[in-house]
Amino acid sequence: MPDTGSCLCGGIGVEVDGPLRAVINCHCRQCRKWTGHHVAATAARKQQVNLSDPENLLRWYRSSESAQRGFCSRCGSSLFWQRDGAETLTILAGIFDGPTGLETEAEIYVKDKGDYYTLRHPPLVQYEESGHNVSL
Numbered sequence: 001m002p003d004t005g006s007c008l009c010g011g012i013g014v015e016v017d018g019p020l021r022a023v024i025n026c027h028c029r030q031c032r033k034w035t036g037h038h039v040a041a042t043a044a045r046k047q048q049v050n051l052s053d054p055e056n057l058l059r060w061y062r063s064s065e066s067a068q069r070g071f072c073s074r075c076g077s078s079l080f081w082q083r084d085g086a087e088t089l090t091i092l093a094g095i096f097d098g099p100t101g102l103e104t105e106a107e108i109y110v111k112d113k114g115d116y117y118t119l120r121h122p123p124l125v126q127y128e129e130s131g132h133n134v135s136l
């Protein structure tokens with residue numbers, strides 16, 4: 001069974017027919033601004049991600065020299081993070097409809113986290129910045 005999800009208005013649908021990576025929380029400044037809190041994201045191989053966007057609502061914002069962020073231009077949902085040239089697409093975990101069976105495994109960019117919340121206890125693996133082999 002593929003994992004299915006959508007943006008808030010339903011205009012953009014996503015179906016992943018393959019494994020999803022464990023969830024990583026990113027507390028960097030960009031992710032905080034983009035979501036209003038922090039990013040919790042999984043990832044999948046791009047080839048196994050089927051997008052449905054019949055109204056051409058998906059827009060990409062280039063947030064850095066090496067990555068861009070996909071969002072719905074109608075409802076504003078934050079959906080994807082894409083590193084240039086990567087074979088994986090990072091997908092925000094909250095957009096999935098059903099149970100994903102996923103667990104959160106790491107916190108990255110904790111040096112940039114907001115001061116108004118605490119990280120979970122017992123703590124997950126934490127990285128000051130992007131961890132070795134750990135990125136969105």
Ligand SMILES: [Zn+2]
Pocket residue numbers: 007008009010011012057072073074075076077
């Ligand atoms: Zn939408």
Ligand SMILES: [Zn+2]
Pocket residue numbers: 026027028029030031032039109136
């Ligand atoms: Zn981030």
